[in-house]
Amino acid sequence: MISRATLARAGQRALQRHTNPGNRRCLATPASGSFSYETGDAAGIKIASRDLPGPTTHLAVVAKAGTRYEPLPGFSEALEKFSFKNTSRRSALRIQRETELLGGEYSTYHSRENLVIGAKFLRDDLPYFAELIGEVISRTKYTAHELHEQVIPNMALSRKSLLGHVDQLAINSAHGIAFHRGLGNPLHPSSSLPMTKYLAEGSLQYYSRAAYSKSNFAIVANGADHQELTKWVGEFFTEVENSPPKDLPNPGATATKYYGGEERIAHDSGNSVVIAFPGSGSITGGSYKPESQVLAALLGGQSNIKWAPGFSLLSKATEAYPQVHTRTEHHTYSDAGLLAITISGQNAQQLRKAIEEVVKTLKSVGAGNVSKEDIKKATATAKFKALESGQNISTGVELTGAGLVQGGKAFQIDELAKAIDSVTEEQVKKAAKSMLDGKATLSAVGDIYMLPFAEELGLNV
Amino acid sequence: MSAPTFTKYVLKRPWLKRWMVPFANWYADAAGYRKLGLRADDLIPEESDTVLLALKRLPPKEAYDRVFRLRRAFQCSLQHQLLPKDQQTKPEEDYAYLSPIIKEIEAESRERNDLEAMVVNKRKKPNNSAEKEAAHH
Numbered sequence: 052m053i054s055r056a057t058l059a060r061a062g063q064r065a066l067q068r069h070t071n072p073g074n075r076r077c078l079a080t081p082a083s084g085s086f087s088y089e090t091g092d093a094a095g096i097k098i099a100s101r102d103l104p105g106p107t108t109h110l111a112v113v114a115k116a117g118t119r120y121e122p123l124p125g126f127s128e129a130l131e132k133f134s135f136k137n138t139s140r141r142s143a144l145r146i147q148r149e150t151e152l153l154g155g156e157y158s159t160y161h162s163r164e165n166l167v168i169g170a171k172f173l174r175d176d177l178p179y180f181a182e183l184i185g186e187v188i189s190r191t192k193y194t195a196h197e198l199h200e201q202v203i204p205n206m207a208l209s210r211k212s213l214l215g216h217v218d219q220l221a222i223n224s225a226h227g228i229a230f231h232r233g234l235g236n237p238l239h240p241s242s243s244l245p246m247t248k249y250l251a252e253g254s255l256q257y258y259s260r261a262a263y264s265k266s267n268f269a270i271v272a273n274g275a276d277h278q279e280l281t282k283w284v285g286e287f288f289t290e291v292e293n294s295p296p297k298d299l300p301n302p303g304a305t306a307t308k309y310y311g312g313e314e315r316i317a318h319d320s321g322n323s324v325v326i327a328f329p330g331s332g333s334i335t336g337g338s339y340k341p342e343s344q345v346l347a348a349l350l351g352g353q354s355n356i357k358w359a360p361g362f363s364l365l366s367k368a369t370e371a372y373p374q375v376h377t378r379t380e381h382h383t384y385s386d387a388g389l390l391a392i393t394i395s396g397q398n399a400q401q402l403r404k405a406i407e408e409v410v411k412t413l414k415s416v417g418a419g420n421v422s423k424e425d426i427k428k429a430t431a432t433a434k435f436k437a438l439e440s441g442q443n444i445s446t447g448v449e450l451t452g453a454g455l456v457q458g459g460k461a462f463q464i465d466e467l468a469k470a471i472d473s474v475t476e477e478q479v480k481k482a483a484k485s486m487l488d489g490k491a492t493l494s495a496v497g498d499i500y501m502l503p504f505a506e507e508l509g510l511n512v
Numbered sequence: 513m514s515a516p517t518f519t520k521y522v523l524k525r526p527w528l529k530r531w532m533v534p535f536a537n538w539y540a541d542a543a544g545y546r547k548l549g550l551r552a553d554d555l556i557p558e559e560s561d562t563v564l565l566a567l568k569r570l571p572p573k574e575a576y577d578r579v580f581r582l583r584r585a586f587q588c589s590l591q592h593q594l595l596p597k598d599q600q601t602k603p604e605e606d607y608a609y610l611s612p613i614i615k616e617i618e619a620e621s622r623e624r625n626d627l628e629a630m631v632v633n634k635r636k637k638p639n640n641s642a643e644k645e646a647a648h649h
Binding site: 142144145148152195196 | 569571623624627
């Protein structure tokens with residue numbers, strides 16, 4: 052039995068713990084947490100931070116150096132693979148081991164427009180990781196042996212993985228057809244690109260000076276105090292150039308134009324067909340059309356619930372072909388977008404029939420045969436998807452950084468939600484009609500004997 | 513592997529350097545490899561992983577020239593001849609092209625061993641840098 056004195060003591064201690072102001076904060080209580088990003092400037096570098104309550108921080112450099120902006124093929128990916136390699140201050144191994152000891156992790160990836168170099172770590176380690184990332188972007192050595200021993204073999208692997216996935220091949224090809232250069236550059240060098248011809252350590256280093264010049268990147272932090280971030284960025288990011296070298300070609304700077312067309316690629320592991328139309332640009336850019344996001348949600352194709360086809364138009368249309376997967380994605384870029392419907396599956400015969408159904412549905416939407424309720428549901432779905440991806444820390448970081456670099460304005464999800472809410476039924480119908488009247492993009496990868504031509508589907512390309 | 517050397521010790525002492533440099537130059541010339549068109553770094557034994565890796569890291573032109581020099585030297589050696597004077601290695605051509613790479617690789621593996629043998633201590637207070645934490649080895 053517990054003695055009374057013990058109980059009393061425990062009670063007193065509990066009371067003390069409760070009233071002692073120093074101990075009051077626990078993980079779930081917000082400190083100064085705000086959902087919107089606070090933006091600012093530190094030593095000429097754009098920064099955005101959000102002091103999310105919690106013990107960890109996510110810090111990232113978002114550079115305008117995705118495949119769209121690369122001067123030569125493969126440069127964006129090579130720059131990504133070169134991050135956290137030997138710098139003039141410490142070796143790649145030391146960086147790795149120190150990060151492990153501090154319990155953090157770093158990760159890099161590139162998309163069509165952005166190169167993201169980030170790290171996740173405990174809140175207290177902000178100075179260390181700010182210094183590390185500053186070092187990575189300004190002091191990486193770009194040695195020849197790392198290029199040949201690590202970077203190029205690594206890129207060859209990602210190229211192989213790309214060649215094995217029909218879905219990725221199809222979406223890459225669709226981007227190529229739709230935008231030609233710039234946004235049309237493949238995300239990973241595909242086999243037809245002579246990659247090693249262009250990659251050299253000297254030119255990579257030169258490109259890195261452009262990619263990581265002050266006007267070309269932003270720093271985004273989640274879970275860091277704004278003052279502190281400003282202080283450390285000002286201290287550790289001093290060695291980057293103010294503006295990119297003038298003599299470097301910048302092919303991605305020209306405004307994106309949509310072309311459209313058709314491409315067929317033979318492949319023996321699966322079939323994938325992408326039907327794409329011009330979509331909306333990012334909310335931070337000029338060509339923002341929220342109705343095209345609603346349209347993407349309206350078409351849909353993937354179910355949100357288990358064991359049922361779902362309520363979206365395309366999932367209802369392809370209900371009879373359970374082996375075929377249909378999904379609509381809206382790829383948003385700074386000044387353009389691509390609304391892409393991917394239809395994939397092993398069975399080419401079923402796939403062909405499903406595509407016909409999909410096109411039939413598209414045409415009926417274009418003719419304005421959509422119920423008001425469906426549009427309401429689609430607006431809710433589009434809003435949820437946009438908010439969810441903005442709230443998700445990793446996608447939110449890229450969106451925010453890109454917004455800062457491209458338009459000087461951080462991506463604020465509250466505005467996005469408002470814009471989607473204001474979409475009317477007429478707007479959606481008009482968007483669908485103009486989409487079908489314009490040129491479509493069709494990319495078919497797989498058994499091209501079975502897969503249809505755009506002509507057969509009645510799409511104009 | 514790079515050869516043991518007391519160059520640093522000599523270079524630190526100007527009076528010793530003044531004595532040693534002419535002697536070293538005379539010795540390098542007298543060693544005879546220059547008369548076969550070789551460089552000092554061509555004499556480093558290849559039979560170790562470090563040197564093999566360093567050879568792989570040579571720029572293509574250097575690697576080609578190295579093979580050329582070696583083959584020419586073998587030929588001379590077989591024929592019991594020396595190269596004509598104008599083809600022999602001049603002192604200014606006899607620079608270290610391989611040993612810096614070897615040193616780099618050795619430093620890498622030394623660092624790896626050090627990090628592997630490190631004893632990790634729990635950090636005392638926050639905002640300590642990792643170097644302090646990793647200082648024990």
